Every structure is written in structure tokens, then in C-alpha cells.
Amino acid sequence: xxxxxxxxxxxxxxxxxxxxxxxxxxVGAAGxxxxxxxxxVGAAGxxVxxxxxxVxxxxxxxxxxxxxxxxxxxxAGAPGxxxxxxxxxxxxxxAALALLAVVGLVTVPDTFATGSNLVxxxxxxxxxxxxxxxxxxxxxxGGIDLSVGAVMALASVWATTLATQSYGPLVMxxxxxxVGAGAGLVNGWLIAYGRLVPFIATLAMLVAARGLxxxxxxxxxxxxxxxxxxxxxxxxxxxxxxxxxVYVFALVVVAGWVVLxxxxxGRRTYAVGGNPEAARLAGIDVRRxxxxxxxLSGLCCGIAAVLIMARTTTGSSTHGDLYxxxxxxAVIIGGxxxxxxxxxxxxxxxxxxxxxxxxxxFILNGLNTSDQLIAKGLIIVxxxxxxxxxxxxxx
Amino acid sequence: xxxxxxxxxMKGIVKxxxxxxxxxxxxxxxxxxxxxxxxxxxxxxxxxxxxxxxxAHQPDEGTITLGGEPVRLSSPIAAxxxxxxxxxxxxxxxxxxxxxxxxxxxxxxxxxxFVGQREANRATRALLERLGHGEIRxxxxxxxxxxxxxxxxxxxxxxxxxxxxxxxxxxSAALAHDEVGNLFRIIxxxxxxxxxxxxxxxxxxxxxxxxxxxxxxxxxxTVAVGLPAGDTPTRQIVSLMTGRNVEHVFPPRRxxxxxGEEVLRVEGLTVPGVFADVSFAVRAGEIVxxxxxxGSGRSEIIEAVYGARRFSGRVVVEGRPVRRxxxxxxxRLGMGLAPEERKAQALLLDQSVTRNIxxxxxxxxxxxxxxxxRREAEDARALVETLDIRPPDPDRPxxxxxxxxxxxxxxxxxxxxGRKLLLLDEPTRGVDVGxxxxxxxxxxxxxxEGVGVLLVSSEVPEVLGLADRVLVIREGTIIHEADxxxxxxxxxxxxxxxxxxx
Numbered sequence: 001x002x003x004x005x006x007x008x009x010x011x012x013x014x015x016x017x018x019x020x021x022x023x024x025x026x027v028g029a030a031g032x033x034x035x036x037x038x039x040x041v042g043a044a045g046x047x048v049x050x051x052x053x054x055v056x057x058x059x060x061x062x063x064x065x066x067x068x069x070x071x072x073x074x075x076a077g078a079p080g081x082x083x084x085x086x087x088x089x090x091x092x093x094x095a096a097l098a099l100l101a102v103v104g105l106v107t108v109p110d111t112f113a114t115g116s117n118l119v120x121x122x123x124x125x126x127x128x129x130x131x132x133x134x135x136x137x138x139x140x141x142g143g144i145d146l147s148v149g150a151v152m153a154l155a156s157v158w159a160t161t162l163a164t165q166s167y168g169p170l171v172m173x174x175x176x177x178x179v180g181a182g183a184g185l186v187n188g189w190l191i192a193y194g195r196l197v198p199f200i201a202t203l204a205m206l207v208a209a210r211g212l213x214x215x216x217x218x219x220x221x222x223x224x225x226x227x228x229x230x231x232x233x234x235x236x237x238x239x240x241x242x243x244x245x246v247y248v249f250a251l252v253v254v255a256g257w258v259v260l261x262x263x264x265x266g267r268r269t270y271a272v273g274g275n276p277e278a279a280r281l282a283g284i285d286v287r288r289x290x291x292x293x294x295x296l297s298g299l300c301c302g303i304a305a306v307l308i309m310a311r312t313t314t315g316s317s318t319h320g321d322l323y324x325x326x327x328x329x330a331v332i333i334g335g336x337x338x339x340x341x342x343x344x345x346x347x348x349x350x351x352x353x354x355x356x357x358x359x360x361x362f363i364l365n366g367l368n369t370s371d372q373l374i375a376k377g378l379i380i381v382x383x384x385x386x387x388x389x390x391x392x393x394x395x
Numbered sequence: 396x397x398x399x400x401x402x403x404x405m406k407g408i409v410k411x412x413x414x415x416x417x418x419x420x421x422x423x424x425x426x427x428x429x430x431x432x433x434x435x436x437x438x439x440x441x442x443x444x445x446x447x448x449x450x451a452h453q454p455d456e457g458t459i460t461l462g463g464e465p466v467r468l469s470s471p472i473a474a475x476x477x478x479x480x481x482x483x484x485x486x487x488x489x490x491x492x493x494x495x496x497x498x499x500x501x502x503x504x505x506x507x508x509f510v511g512q513r514e515a516n517r518a519t520r521a522l523l524e525r526l527g528h529g530e531i532r533x534x535x536x537x538x539x540x541x542x543x544x545x546x547x548x549x550x551x552x553x554x555x556x557x558x559x560x561x562x563x564x565x566x567s568a569a570l571a572h573d574e575v576g577n578l579f580r581i582i583x584x585x586x587x588x589x590x591x592x593x594x595x596x597x598x599x600x601x602x603x604x605x606x607x608x609x610x611x612x613x614x615x616x617t618v619a620v621g622l623p624a625g626d627t628p629t630r631q632i633v634s635l636m637t638g639r640n641v642e643h644v645f646p647p648r649r650x651x652x653x654x655g656e657e658v659l660r661v662e663g664l665t666v667p668g669v670f671a672d673v674s675f676a677v678r679a680g681e682i683v684x685x686x687x688x689x690g691s692g693r694s695e696i697i698e699a700v701y702g703a704r705r706f707s708g709r710v711v712v713e714g715r716p717v718r719r720x721x722x723x724x725x726x727r728l729g730m731g732l733a734p735e736e737r738k739a740q741a742l743l744l745d746q747s748v749t750r751n752i753x754x755x756x757x758x759x760x761x762x763x764x765x766x767x768x769r770r771e772a773e774d775a776r777a778l779v780e781t782l783d784i785r786p787p788d789p790d791r792p793x794x795x796x797x798x799x800x801x802x803x804x805x806x807x808x809x810x811x812x813g814r815k816l817l818l819l820d821e822p823t824r825g826v827d828v829g830x831x832x833x834x835x836x837x838x839x840x841x842x843x844e845g846v847g848v849l850l851v852s853s854e855v856p857e858v859l860g861l862a863d864r865v866l867v868i869r870e871g872t873i874i875h876e877a878d879x880x881x882x883x884x885x886x887x888x889x890x891x892x893x894x895x896x897x
Contacts (some may be wrong), residue, residue: 263764264757271754274743281703281734281741282755282808283726342745 092386093334093350100357108364117360119242123235125356126249127152127307128326129349133256134184134300135327136348140260141293142273142340143198147187147205148301149323153316154213155179155305160222160315169230176309177302183209184298188291202294206324213317222315234310245307252303257345269293274341329376330355333383354379400463402427402591403448403560408457410443417443418454419615423593425560430582430592432602432624435612435636435827441595444612445562448593449481450474462559480553481562488545488552490538495519497537498552522551526581543574550581561585562593567601573688579605597827598854599629611635636828644832645860646839648880653863655679656713658729658816658847661700664708669695670871672708677816677847682838684862684879685851687891692871693851694735697818700849701725701732712816726755731809733802735820735851741805744794748784749775751793752807759812778807782837799823799830806837816847823857835861855887867891 104112111117131148138145158164159176183205190201224231234244260266271279272289280286308319333351336343355376362372403425410418418440425431435441446452448459450468459466461477468474474481488497495515496503504511504518519533528547531540537548546566553561563582567575582592582605596602602609606624610617611632619635659677664670670692677683687693699706702717702725710717712728725732734740743751752775753760760767775789782803784796793804802822809817819838823831838861842848852858858865859879867875867890875890 262766262768264761264766265764267750267754267757267766270746270750271743274745275739277740278742279754280722281701281732283723284754285721285723341743 090335090344090347090350093347093354097350097354097357100354100361104357104361104364107361111364112361115241117364119246121353121356121360122246122249123243123311124359125352126245127304127311127320128323128330128356129249129352130252130300130304130307131297131320131323132327132330132348132352133252133345134297135324136256136331136334136336136343136345137260137269138198138293138297139328139331139336139338140273140340140343141269141290142276143191143290143293144202144328144338145184145187145294145297146199146202146324147183147209148297148304148327149320150206150209150213151180151183151298151301152305152308152320152323153318154183154209154216155302156309156315156319157213157217157222157317158315159305160224160309161216162225165225165228169228172228172231172309173306176305177299180302180305181295181299184295184301185291187298188294191294192287192290210317217315217317219317221318224309224313224315231306231310232313234307245310248303248307252300253345253349260345265289265292270341272340326352326355329380333380335383351383401425401460402462404458404460405444405448406458406460408444408447408454408459410440410447410452411455417615418447420617421457421612421615422617422620423610424621425591425593426607427559427591428586428589429607430586430594430605430624432606432609433593433595433612434602434609434632439612439636439827440615441612442564443615445481445564445593445595448474448479448560448562450479475556478557478559479562480556480558480560481564482546482549482553482566483564488537488548491536493534493536494523494531494540494548494551495533497548498522498533498555500552502555518555519551522554523547525554525584526550527577527584543570543577546570546574546578547581554585558590560591560593562595564595565597566594567596567598575601599632599828644828644835646836648839648863653678653681655681655845655847658713659700659849660709660711662709662711664696664699664706664710666692666695666699666704666706670868673868673871673873675866675873675876677849679815679845679847680842681864682842682848682850682862684858684865685849685868686855686858686865686887687851687868688853691868691891693868694820696868697732697820697849697851701730701818703732726812729813729815730818731755731812731814731816732818733805733809733820733822735824737798737801737805737824738794741808742793742801745792747790748779748793748796748804749789751804752778752789752811755808756812774811775807778811782807782810783833797827797830799826799834802826802830802834803837806834806841810841814846816849817841818849818851820851821853822850823852823854855884855891859884859887 101112131152135145135148155176158179159172164172164175187198187202187205190196190204191198194201196204234248237244239247260269268279268284268289271282271284272286272293276286279289304320304323305315309315312319330352331343331348332338333354334344334347334349335351336347358375358379359372362369362375401424403423405421405423408418408421408423409416421440421444423431423433423444433441433444443452447454448468450471450473453469459468461479466477468477468479471481489500492500495512495518498519499515504514516533520529523529523531523533526547528544531544531547537545540548550561566578570578582594586592594602594606602624609619609622609624609627609632611619611622613636622632655678657676658679661676662674664673673692673696675683685693685696695704698704700710700717702710702719702721705719712725712730715728717728717730718724722732738744743754749772753771757766760771772789778784779787779789784800784803784807786796793801796804806822817838822838823834826834838848838850842863850858850862852861859882862879865875865877865879865882865887866873867877867887869891
């Protein structure tokens with residue numbers, strides 16, 4: 001085994017932690033032994049005092065110490081500039097993305113950095129991106145959703161049947177979203193109350209939803225009818241140079257980030273994924289939360305279905321084939337633990353962008369798509385290896 | 396090697412981690428055939444020292460001599476080959492494998508790559524018999540064994556190597572009283588055969604019983620080497636560990652019978668096969684202790700009261716019944732639980748102290764689901780100061796805290812939530828002496844503020860010292876109830892082991 005300290009600066013994920021320590025280093029070197037030297041005194045101190053006045057025994061001594069160490073804490077909490085740079089999350093992912101951009105600029109300077117190419121990258125990323133947001137929630141919550149691509153296909157087919165289309169574009173959108181959320185609810189219910197392993201429940205949904213989509217569409221590609229072009233306009237209408245669906249994607253990402261980081265739902269998601277037993281004993285209804293997580297993932301699939309209808313002007317049972325793998329890969333590359341309890345939306349989206357840019361570069365360079373798959377596989381392995389190393393150093 | 400030359404000699408061991416000097420010049424000397432106890436508060440460096448001996452950490456400075464030869468313990472395998480076996484606190488057995496497969500994991504008797512399973516079984520049976528546990532079958536899956544039996548399997552695994560030195564990290568933590576007796580018998584047999592044991596425990600009385608000599612660590616340094624375990628006064632040991640004398644570990648009681656409102660009433664509580672027809676009540680401001688052996692049903696009673704387990708009978712909190720099998724309801728009714736397995740059942744280890752404290756009170760910081768993170772952080776910081784959680788940094792991941800401070804974070808969670816009834820299951824397990832006293836003071840203060848407390852502990856002195864009233868439980872039945880002041884340790888031990896109520 002190599003020396004864990006020697007690795008400290010190497011991996012990006014570690015860089016988040018190590019500056020914290022190095023920031024405390026100078027303070028801690030002098031400070032922490034002091035604290036621990038005082039520690040036991042105080043520790044034994046309060047009970048002795050409590051012999052006289054039990055109610056106040058803990059408080060006064062603690063207050064004193066609290067004040068004394070508060071200043072020390074502020075030092076530790078305000079690291080210098082270089083250290084703060086290391087705290088920037090996802091530095092490694094951003095660096096990888098920048099590296100890919102450089103590769104693009106060098107190999108295909110005429111086509112890569114054009115506005116139209118960047119727009120096509122974002123449009124390509126939007127559909128899986130929306131799914132990835134939902135998948136991030138499920139995976140942080142300790143689960144997995146294999147059915148995302150199939151559910152998206154089912155939603156797109158259901159929304160483009162002639163019967164649905166006769167009600168107009170808004171109903172089509174609502175239909176797609178409801179079908180997605182409904183499939184997610186079924187997943188969640190089977191997992192939370194039917195006690196199926198997430199892998200199995202969503203695998204069953206993958207197969208069944210794909211089959212149902214084939215049945216409903218009779219394996220035919222269903223075109224968005226005349227009069228419902230509003231859906232297609234999501235992809236053709238541009239605002240500030242970007243198609244509307246990119247804004248939908250951005251909106252979903254922002255909403256996902258807010259829910260995950262600023263709401264009780266997000267907080268509970270981390271708790272349920274990190275330690276379900278602790279969450280349960282803290283009074284959180286873990287099963288109900290699990291149902292909502294999969295419903296949320298399904299909802300995202302429904303939104304993604306709207307986007308794919310807009311891009312392709314069709315609903316089809318073949319849409320979204322293997323999207324589940326791309327979404328899960330993006331989430332993993334983004335640093336979310338498959339075991340749950342840790343992860344971030346921003347990481348997932350960066351992971352997805354890395355994937356999309358690679359696809360784009362291969363196409364622009366006229367390279368074999370098989371090589372592209374090999375490159376993607378390598379990236380997953382490298383990302384997980386880096387993650388594992390950072391995990392080891394932080395425990 | 397002469398009789399008195401040490402088997403193991405560690406000198407000036409230094410181990411530096413980023414930001415922490417975990418070991419700062421530790422000396423350790425272990426004689427052949429002795430039980431050498433290692434004492435120290437959490438964070439004193441015991442774990443690091445053990446891992447150094449086990450080959451899991453390499454020291455930055457210092458020398459290790461084994462049987463007169465200088466050695467380098469460069470890996471766990473190297474340590475095992477040199478005859479050093481380690482039994483960790485969290486037993487590292489593979490539940491899906493059989494006893495024999497676990498014992499010989501990594502060094503299976505094999506011929507041409509095929510595992511000689513029959514040979515492994517035979518050797519395992521011999522080892523188990525040597526340990527006085529011939530009734531454990533080598534083919535049983537480890538997942539089906541009791542904690543005590545697993546302990547024996549771990550020990551058999553240690554002995555399956557040619558061992559000169561066994562390190563035991565809190566081996567008694569998971570064991571009931573009578574099982575500890577058996578552990579000691581095994582240790583004595585081993586030392587009679589010349590094997591040396593390094594024994595780590597927080598329980599001083601155990602160290603008196605089994606230990607020969609004691610080395611005390613404090614802040615990564617050796618503060619006392621080779622004290623006689625039998626007759627060094629407790630006060631001296633505690634003051635070496637903490638740097639001062641501890642006179643009164645337990646906070647004083649308020650005196651007189653509890654007069655508060657009844658917060659908990661349990662009637663005819665039954666979980667088939669575990670306990671039957673348990674009835675008792677807890678008043679506001681009262682600490683009620685449940686004394687009993689591991690497996691007597693104590694923890695299960697607490698879990699049932701909390702709604703974490705299906706039961707029959709009635710559990711009423713302030714007049715309102717608890718629904719079976721729903722912890723969310725119990726929390727709504729004003730209960731809080733500090734479960735037995737702190738890390739597995741209570742904490743989000745990766746997450747900050749703040750997030751662990753607020754976990755059960757998220758509702759109070761949210762408006763339409765939106766979290767008021769500033770108020771959350773303020774309240775958490777205030778609790779960190781009030782309870783003196785160290786280091787006083789609410790943003791630190793809770794896994795970096797010592798056991799005692801982790802337990803304080805769990806208590807802070809329920810303090811924040813204004814509980815009427817707290818259920819504490821082994822609140823001081825794995826917590827060092829100094830931090831225990833602090834926890835006792837916190838628990839007593841909670842009671843003073845009108846919280847009803849139901850306390851479970853394996854350590855009878857703890858129940859007697861902390862509780863106002865004690866329920867003695869044996870094999871799923873409450874056999875005695877009395878004020879703590881009217882009981883003494885021997886009587887309670889008699890009752891929980893013999894069942895004699897008088």
C-alpha cells in the first residue's frame with residue numbers, strides 16, 4: 001500500500017478535504033494538543049462541579065470554553081486563498097472538461113468552437129441531463145433506477161398516440177409527465193412496500209415499460225401531428241441563441257439542486273441513503289421517502305420524454321435505449337456514491353457533459369463509434385478509481 | 396530468551412497523520428505469558444498503536460523488537476507471520492461463510508489449489524475445543540452465531556496462526572456478564588501456554604480481574620508503564636488518563652420519589668419469544684434504569700416502546716397510545732431514542748455534526764420544505780457549546796469525533812427537539828471515563844428539566860449510579876423494581892444472573 005499522505009494532493013476529490021486539514025494544520029499543530037490537554041480537565045471538571053449545582057454544572061464551564069475556542073475555530077474556518085481553491089468542488093471534473101475542450105480546439109479547430117456545435121452539445125445533453133437529475137436523487141437515496149430509458153420511451157409513445165394528440169400539445173406534455181411519474185410511483189411502491197430490491201424492481205419496469213410502449217405504438221414511430229407543433233418548437237425556437245429545451249434542462253438542474261441542497265426533502269434524501277436505520281429511528285418515514293424518490297425520477301423521465309419528442313418530432317418505443325447506463329455513468333463520474341448518502345447534482349451534470357463532449361469530439365473527428373464506447377468505459381473506471389482513493393484517505 | 400526478557404518492546408513510536416500527531420513517543424513492553432492492559436481515553440492513541448502492532452500502520456519513528464529481534468511490521472500479513480494476531484473491536488468475520496472457512500480465511504489448508512475442507516473443519520474443531528467451545532460446529536454459518544460465539548470464532552482464527560501475541564480490542568464490549576467470565580478463562584489458558592495478550596478495555600474492573608500490568612496512554616504518549624493491574628488504585632489510573640482526580644462520577648439525585656406527571660405507561664407489553672407482559676411507568680423528571688444481561692430483552696423493550704418493533708400490549712405517552720411499528724409516530728409523540736449501535740443506528744457518519752443534530756427536527760427549520768440553514772446552524776452551534784462537544788466545530792464530519800462526542804451529538808439531536816421521553820440504550824458504550832461523567836451530567840440535567848428517561852445499560856454500577864428507579868429484568872420478565880438507593884451492585888447482579896429477587 002502506498003502512503004496515504006503522499007496521495008493527498010493528487011486526486012481532485014481529495015483536494016476538497018486535504019486543504020481543510022492543512023488549513024487546520026498550523027493552528028491544529030499548536031492548538032489541538034492544547035485542546036485535548038485541556039479536554040480531560042474540563043471533562044472531569046463538570047461532574048465535580050455538578051456535585052454542588054447539577055443544573056448549572058455543564059453550562060458555565062462549557063460557555064467559557066466555547067468562547068475561548070470560538071476564535072480558534074474562525075482561524076480554522078478561514079483558510080488561505082490557495083487552500084480555498086482546493087475546496088472548489090468538482091475541480092477535477094472541470095479540469096477534465098477543459099482538457100476535452102482543448103483537445104477539441106486542437107483537433108477540429110474549425111468546427112468544435114462554433115456556436116452551432118456548442119448548441120448541439122447542449123441539446124444532446126438536455127434529454128439525458130434531465131434524467132440524470134432524477135437518477136442522482138435516487139442514487140444518493142441509496143437506490144438505483146434502471147427503468148429510466150424505457151419509462152421515457154413509454155411516456156413519449158403515450159403522449160403521441162392519436163387519442164392523446166387530439167387534445168393538443170399541453171395535454172401531451174401533461175400526459176408524458178404523468179406517465180413518467182406514475183411509472184416511478186410503481187417502482188417506488190414495489191421497492192418501499194413490496195420490499196423488492198431496487199435493481200430488480202426497476203429492471204422489471206425496464207422490460208415491462210418497453211413492452212407496453214411497443215404494444216401501444218405497434219412498434220411504429222409516432223409523429224407529432226400537425227397542430228401540435230408547439231412541442232417541436234421547444235427545439236426550434238431559440239432564445240438568446242439557445243433552443244428552449246436547453247432552458248428546460250437548465251431549469252430542471254437548478255430545481256434539482258435547490259431541492260437537494262436547500263429543502264428538507266434533499267436533506268432526508270442524504271439521510272435515507274447514508275444510513276436508513278438512523279433515518280428511521282430519527283423519525284423519518286423512510287419508505288414514504290423512497291416512494292417519492294422514484295416518483296421524482298419517473299417525473300424527470302416524463303420531462304425528458306417531452307424533450308425527445310421536441311428533438312425528434314416523434315414518440316417511439318425505441319427512444320432512450322441504454323439511457324439508464326449513460327445516466328448512471330454520469331452520476332458515478334460526478335462523484336456520487338452508488339451506496340448512497342453522498343453526491344451532488346453539479347457533479348452529475350459535469351459527468352454528463354464530459355460524456356457528451358466526448359461523443360461530439362468523436363463525431364467531429366470522424367472516428368469510429370466503437371472507439372468512443374471504449375473511451376467512455378475507460379473514463380468510468382478512472383473516475384471510480386479516483387473516487388475510491390479519496391474515500392480511503394478520508395476514513 | 397530468559398524468563399524476564401520482554402516478548403515485545405516498542406520504543407519511541409511516533410505516528411503522524413495530516414494535522415494530528417496520533418502517537419508521540421509511545422513505549423510498550425509486554426512479557427511472555429502476561430495480560431498487558433492498555434488504557435487511555437478515546438483519542439489517546441490506543442487504536443493507532445494497535446494498528447501499528449497489527450501492521451496496518453507503519454510508524455514514522457521508533458523501534459519494535461519482538462523476541463529480542465528488531466522487526467518491521469510492514470503489512471498485516473507480516474505481523475501475522477511474526478506471530479502477532481489482532482482481534483478487532485468490530486469483529487471482521489464473513490457472515491456468509493462457515494466457522495471453519497472464517498478461521499482459515501486467507502490460509503486455507505490446500506492441496507493443488509483445492510481447499511482441504513475436511514482438514515480445515517478438523518483443525519477448527521480442535522481449536523474450538525481448546526477454547527472450551529466444542530459445541531460450536533465448524534460447518535455452521537457465522538451469520539447464525541451469537542455475538543459471544545463469534546468472539547470465540549475470532550479467537551480461534553487468531554490461534555490458527557502460530558501466535559505469540561494476541562491483541563484484543565475491547566473484546567468484552569459485545570458480551571454479557573457470564574460470557575465475559577468465559578473469555579477470561581480462555582485468556583488465562585492462553586497465557587498459561589506462554590502467549591501474551593494485549594488487552595484493551597474501558598472497564599476498569601475487568602482489567603483488575605484479568606490484567607497483570609497496565610500501560611496508560613494519554614495524548615499519544617505513554618504516561619505510565621507496567622503498573623500492577625491488581626492493586627493500582629482506581630483514582631490513580633483515572634487521574635493518569637485524565638490528568639486529574641475524579642471524585643464523583645455520577646451527578647447527585649434530586650432526592651425523594653418522583654412527583655412529575657407520568658410521561659410513559661407500558662402495560663402488558665409483549666413481543667413473543669423475547670419478553671412477556673412487561674408493565675412499568677416513567678414520570679417526568681425521572682430516570683428509570685433497566686438492568687439486565689445482554690439478551691434479557693432490555694433493548695427489545697426499548698425498541699418496542701419506540702414503535703420500532705411490533706408488539707402486543709399498550710404503550711401510552713402522555714395519554715396517547717403508540718402505534719405499532721412506526722417510529723415517526725413515536726417521534727411525534729415526543730420520544731427520542733439513542734440506540735445501542737451509535738454508528739449503525741444513529742449517525743450519518745459522513746455528514747456534519749450540524750446535520751446530525753438537526754436530523755430529527757428538520758420540520759422546525761422548514762417553511763414549505765425550504766430549510767432555514769442559518770437558524771439550523773445557530774442552534775447546532777449553541778448545542779455544541781452547551782454540551783461541550785469537542786472539537787467545537789459543527790461543520791466537522793461526525794465520524795471524526797470520539798465516541799463520547801458522537802454520543803453527545805446524538806443527545807443534542809433530541810435536546811433540540813424538546814423531548815418528553817428519552818430512551819437511552821447503552822449510552823456510554825465505548826465512551827471513556829472522563830466523557831462518561833460528562834454524559835451522566837447531561838442526562839441528569841435533562842431529567843432536571845422535566846424529561847422522563849428510560850435507561851438501559853449492561854453495567855450495573857451505571858444503572859445504580861444514574862437512575863432514580865431500577866427495573867431488574869431477566870429472561871424477558873421484570874423480576875424486581877426498587878429505588879436505586881435501596882439496591883447494591885451485588886444484589887442486582889445476583890438477581891439478573893440467578894433470578895433470586897430477594
